Amino acid sequence: MRRSGLNWWETVFFGLLLLIAGFILIRSPFFEVKTIEVYGNSLLPVDEIVSVAGLVAGTNIFQVHLGEAGERLQTLPLVKSTHLERRFPSTLVVTIEERIPLVLVNIEGAFWDVDEDGVVLRRQTASTEGLPVVTGAKPGSPEIDKALGVAASLPGDLKQQLSEINVSEGYRITLYTVDGILVQLGQAGRLELQGMILAEVLDTVRKSGKTVEYIDLAEPEKAVIKYRGE
Numbered sequence: 001m002r003r004s005g006l007n008w009w010e011t012v013f014f015g016l017l018l019l020i021a022g023f024i025l026i027r028s029p030f031f032e033v034k035t036i037e038v039y040g041n042s043l044l045p046v047d048e049i050v051s052v053a054g055l056v057a058g059t060n061i062f063q064v065h066l067g068e069a070g071e072r073l074q075t076l077p078l079v080k081s082t083h084l085e086r087r088f089p090s091t092l093v094v095t096i097e098e099r100i101p102l103v104l105v106n107i108e109g110a111f112w113d114v115d116e117d118g119v120v121l122r123r124q125t126a127s128t129e130g131l132p133v134v135t136g137a138k139p140g141s142p143e144i145d146k147a148l149g150v151a152a153s154l155p156g157d158l159k160q161q162l163s164e165i166n167v168s169e170g171y172r173i174t175l176y177t178v179d180g181i182l183v184q185l186g187q188a189g190r191l192e193l194q195g196m197i198l199a200e201v202l203d204t205v206r207k208s209g210k211t212v213e214y215i216d217l218a219e220p221e222k223a224v225i226k227y228r229g230e
Contacts, residue, residue: 028060030089030090031060031061031062031088031089031090032057032058032059032060032061032090033055033056033057033058033059033060033061033064033090033091033092034057034090034091035057035090035091035092036050036055036057036091036092036094037091037092037093037094038050038094038095038096039093039094039095039096040095040096040097040098041096041098042098043078043098044076044078044079044096044098048076049073049094049096050094052072052073052075052076053069053070053072053073053084053094054068054069054072055069055092055094061086061088061089061090061092064086064092066084066085066086069084069094070082070083070084073094073096077099077119077120077121077122078098078099078121078122079096079097079098079099080096080097080098080099080115081096081097082094082095082096082097083095083096099115099117099119099121100115100116101113101114101115101121101122101124101131102114102115102116102131102148102151102152103131103132103133103134103147103148103151103165104124104131104132104133104134105120105133105134105137105138105139105144106133106135107120107138107139110123111123111124111125111133112124113131114134114139114144114148116148116151116152118139118140118144118145118148120139130159130160132151132159132162132163132164132165132175133163133164133165134147134148134151134164134165134166134167135164135165135166135167136166136167136168137167142171143167143171144167146167146171146173146188147165147167147173149188149191150165150173150175150185150188150191151165153191153192153195154191154195155195155196155199157199158195158198158199158202161177161178161202162175162176162177162178163176163177163178164176170187171187171188172184172185172186172187173185173186173187173188175198177202181202181205181212181213181214181215182213182214182215183198183214183215183216183217184214184215184216184217184218185217185218186217186218186219187218190220193220194217194220197217197220197223198215198217201215201217201223201225202215205225205227210227210228211227211228211229212225212226212227212228213226213227213228214226
């Protein structure tokens with residue numbers, strides 16, 4: 001019985017010690033957040049990330065709810081994923097993966113950039129460098145999925161030469177280059193080969209100095225180039 005009493009008092013004693021230690025940790029300025037580091041962002045400013053996450057310098061590092069901060073960041077369209085961690089004694093680290101704009105889509109008279117998953121990101125201008133405008137398709141439609149698949153499959157340097165990706169009836173794809181060349185891909189069922197041939201053809205015709213009216217790559221092995229005036 002005596003031993004049982006000692007065990008009870010020991011439990012109470014150590015419980016009180018833990019409470020006191022926890023109180024000291026929460027109140028100690030040693031564990032106040034002094035630095036907030038942000039990594040992985042190129043489109044979102046650091047100030048916006050910190051503000052939306054609700055992270056405040058001077059807060060006790062143990063009282064920061066990392067899960068809730070991550071959930072708040074996920075409400076930003078440009079944020080694809082997040083990871084937050086504590087680095088004791090006084091640093092919070094935020095790592096985000098941003099969604100990358102792939103194309104522009106006209107939504108109710110305004111241009112918005114859209115990523116490869118079809119997520120609408122930000123309002124933009126039609127002249128946004130390096131992003132082709134998708135026509136004939138709306139976000140959430142099978143047509144936009146087709147256009148996004150085309151844009152994602154083309155090499156980056158080729159994609160930057162495009163001003164428009166049009167999806168017509170039957171999911172037929174027509175591209176327009178920044179210098180006005182029309183490119184027909186048909187249903188774009190062999191995009192890797194079509195993209196490779198298109199890059200070679202564009203390089204060749206531009207070196208020739210001739211004006212091209214259209215390029216037909218619906219059957220990539222039988223590429224047709226129509227020069228203006230011929």
